[in-house]
Amino acid sequence: MIDERSTSAPARTAIEALEALAPGFADPVHDTQAVFRTLLDALARPGRIGVIETALPAADATNSANSGERAGLAAFAALLALCDYATPVWLAQPDAALTAALRFHAGAPLTGSPAEAAFAYVHDAAALPPLASLASGTPESPEQSATVFVRVASLTGGANVTLRGPGIEAAHTIAPVGLPERFWQERAALGALFPCGIDFYLVCGNQLMGLPRTTQVEMN
Template identity: 75%
Template structure:
């Protein structure tokens, strides 16, 4: 799909202020794993769509679109699990972010449909010398509260925290557990649903109830 400048999805109305506001929410989400935060920065084009976008509207919801706009730049390739010309064009135009051809090449990844989530070892998880050179993955889920409850513990959680997303494949938790022995390497996740977002850093332990 070819997008004209007029059809391009708008970015932040106040790029400096809005980027800082979203970045603070993203930091808070990772520092308090399992806690639901809401991104209130207005982005009228970032409406959740259940069908492929045909009008220049990105298929990502507000939280995912705002987060990628706030984090991405020319040095952070983004991998989209589902081709989305509108989202790709908006990220290139507003953030100067290149698209990654494969998950392994991405600094950030966005998975709009969990059925398209690749095996987690397909993403970069850093190295012993540079564990920070790993992917941060945003996954859209159907709900952050209606699934089977999980018990989270670890840094940022006083005792335990319950998290109950829906739509993730069962293998996700098995594959994530397999990455734990590689710490400090690993992958940080954000789960998004509309304007809501939950952080799950590599340091968080997850128990199935």
């Protein structure tokens, strides 16, 4: 048995990281592929609600422990499927289980700056940083931009917003709950930078919705 009183600070940090570590995908290859397909489909059909059906004990455990603060299944699984050693991740709120899983299962580095993040997870839409503080790519490399997962209270039941653009037949209406009005304003401002921009996923539990940079938004 380890006597924590005689354990150095770095050792205690390592012990805490191991205690926070939860299992990743049960079948890493097929589960990752399934999640990736769901993510691609969500961006290809903006505004349509997708469901992550892959079991992930890490997300289930942390959600049960503190559903108000921890990443839900959609965000947790998406980040594990997308991230690797070359994709810095920024978390708007500390999340020990998600951090440990990203480092151990994906080898992804964590960054303290949203500007350096290839992927970002915002646990509460109200904590969303100014969109201008996130990477939006360059004219030469527009793909070097952030993909941002924003947790909302619900994907339905809020004020209607109309979407138009590629992947949408005429128009599609969504009504997420919890996004601040400045989100839509700041996102519209990014439109002038196209092909640069930021791709978003709105997440809630095991559900998600894609909002790629190509989608135009009209407030109703």
